[in-house]
Amino acid sequence: MAVNAYFSRRALMRATFAAVLLLLPLSCAVLAAPAVREDTIVGSPPALAPGQAPPLPQAGPLAEPRSSNQVGFPAVLTQYVISPATLRPARIALGQKLFFEPRLSGNGTVACATCHDPARAFSDGRPVSIGIHGRVGQRNAPTVLNALYNKHQFWDGRVTTLEQRAALPITNPFEMGSASIGDAVSRIASDKDYQTQFMQAFGRGVNEQDMLSAIAAYERTLASFDSPFDHFIAGDANAISDSTKRGWKLFNIKARCHLCHALTDNQRDPTLFMDNDFHNIGIGILRHHVAPLAQQAERELAQGHLPAIDTAAITSEMSVLGRFLVTRKESDIASFKTPGLRNIVVTGPYFHDGSMQTLWDVMDHYNKGDGITDPWLDKDMQPLALSESEIDDVVALLASLTSPQYKQIGDQEYARQLATSKVNRPQRDTGRAFGPKPKQPPPPPL
Numbered sequence: 001m002a003v004n005a006y007f008s009r010r011a012l013m014r015a016t017f018a019a020v021l022l023l024l025p026l027s028c029a030v031l032a033a034p035a036v037r038e039d040t041i042v043g044s045p046p047a048l049a050p051g052q053a054p055p056l057p058q059a060g061p062l063a064e065p066r067s068s069n070q071v072g073f074p075a076v077l078t079q080y081v082i083s084p085a086t087l088r089p090a091r092i093a094l095g096q097k098l099f100f101e102p103r104l105s106g107n108g109t110v111a112c113a114t115c116h117d118p119a120r121a122f123s124d125g126r127p128v129s130i131g132i133h134g135r136v137g138q139r140n141a142p143t144v145l146n147a148l149y150n151k152h153q154f155w156d157g158r159v160t161t162l163e164q165r166a167a168l169p170i171t172n173p174f175e176m177g178s179a180s181i182g183d184a185v186s187r188i189a190s191d192k193d194y195q196t197q198f199m200q201a202f203g204r205g206v207n208e209q210d211m212l213s214a215i216a217a218y219e220r221t222l223a224s225f226d227s228p229f230d231h232f233i234a235g236d237a238n239a240i241s242d243s244t245k246r247g248w249k250l251f252n253i254k255a256r257c258h259l260c261h262a263l264t265d266n267q268r269d270p271t272l273f274m275d276n277d278f279h280n281i282g283i284g285i286l287r288h289h290v291a292p293l294a295q296q297a298e299r300e301l302a303q304g305h306l307p308a309i310d311t312a313a314i315t316s317e318m319s320v321l322g323r324f325l326v327t328r329k330e331s332d333i334a335s336f337k338t339p340g341l342r343n344i345v346v347t348g349p350y351f352h353d354g355s356m357q358t359l360w361d362v363m364d365h366y367n368k369g370d371g372i373t374d375p376w377l378d379k380d381m382q383p384l385a386l387s388e389s390e391i392d393d394v395v396a397l398l399a400s401l402t403s404p405q406y407k408q409i410g411d412q413e414y415a416r417q418l419a420t421s422k423v424n425r426p427q428r429d430t431g432r433a434f435g436p437k438p439k440q441p442p443p444p445p446l
């Protein structure tokens, strides 16, 4: 596993264990109190009429920027990844408003929040996202919480900054479908309130660059920690159950999760649960003929042409090629970014294609080391021989990563998934989980 530590490890540990550190100017500008929506929602959202985009969520208290006053908040890392100048309150407020602005879409129906709903921890609860005119994409919407720490954005890492990231969905034909960014800007440019807010935030009129900066500034305030697990790491031994404590041990030893969901292979990492790297873990590839798709990508997509890659990733079967779309390296075929795991119980369904319904399905996938017929499967994937109670322990750990704003929906969703797992375990294969590591086939000629 590549070690992509982009900050001093000791500094990170110091920051993580210090309970409360207020290093950001944003802390005075934003709310601290956890808010819980009363009409919390669990499970899948309702089906839509054909041709219809999902309803636009309202900006409630859960849309507010998060404070740095959270147990487990990585102050040093945060200072490293964002310059405080970008976090001016006027910019954040403008970005928050733009995040809910449907006029940025081609027909005024879709905003960022359509697929990144604050009530669902900034995801949408669907296997794959649905955008303008009800068009169904190929990929699951990841949370925007903690995206500020991502070294790469998107499942395949095709862009690295939140500014670039904000531009792409506005013109993607399956997401917001604007003819151009300029087009989207022109639809809000005549709005008096926006004119005033842009002036306050940037000292000039409505324009494309500042619009993207404002959205990114808002996203950079969405740090999410303060979970029961963080309180445990900070020293409160009673913050999590015994099962969860066993789950944390299993995560770092027998279940091998830390090999990818931590910055290094040999140190426990309680911060972001990702390695800033890409792996093929056998999702999706089992159902697709990859070699012809790779040939198609070579033929049809100019290498490095970002809009073409973006469209292919969201709208075509080539989506399954993952990181390969960006790098054209055979070893990257069907590899995807390791996502962080915070608030994970709230952000299902799981994986880049939303193909798994519960965290028990996720565990069954890893337990059997799925992907025998996948020649590019990551070498760290292997059968784990986890018992049923060990699986429950790791799921308990995952559920302990829920920030206080989502405690209620997290508890409900955990109960719902548990009930589902009692009657339906489509991924379970105990024979394989306790069997030997299968031989990997050689890659086919491309």
Ligand code: HEC
Binding pocket: 099, 110, 111, 112, 113, 114, 115, 116, 129, 130, 131, 132, 137, 139, 140, 141, 142, 143, 144, 147, 150, 152, 153, 154, 155, 156, 162, 165, 166, 167, 169, 170, 174, 175, 176, 215, 219, 313, 314
């Ligand atoms: C129609 C649904 C939809 C809309 C609208 C949408 N997104 Fe997304 N968003 C997605 C999906 C799906 C992905 C994953 C796509 C991929 O990886 O190929 C994503 C990924 C992201 C990511 C990357 C997160 C990560 O961990 O890599 C960020 C940040 C983001 N969106 C922000 C935004 C912003 C800002 C807007 C509005 C300008 C927006 N999104 C509009 C569905 C949507």
Ligand code: HEC
Binding pocket: 142, 251, 255, 256, 257, 258, 259, 260, 261, 278, 279, 280, 281, 283, 336, 337, 338, 339, 341, 344, 347, 349, 350, 351, 352, 353, 362, 363, 366, 378, 380, 381, 394
């Ligand atoms: C070889 C690297 C690797 C190992 C080992 C690994 N993961 Fe992952 N994990 C990934 C990658 C890459 C993805 C995204 C894959 C995709 O969607 O195609 C992922 C996705 C997930 C998801 C879904 C996240 C989401 O937002 O949909 C969960 C949950 C998860 N992993 C938990 C675990 C647990 C628990 C373990 C240990 C049992 C583990 N992972 C072991 C690399 C790994």
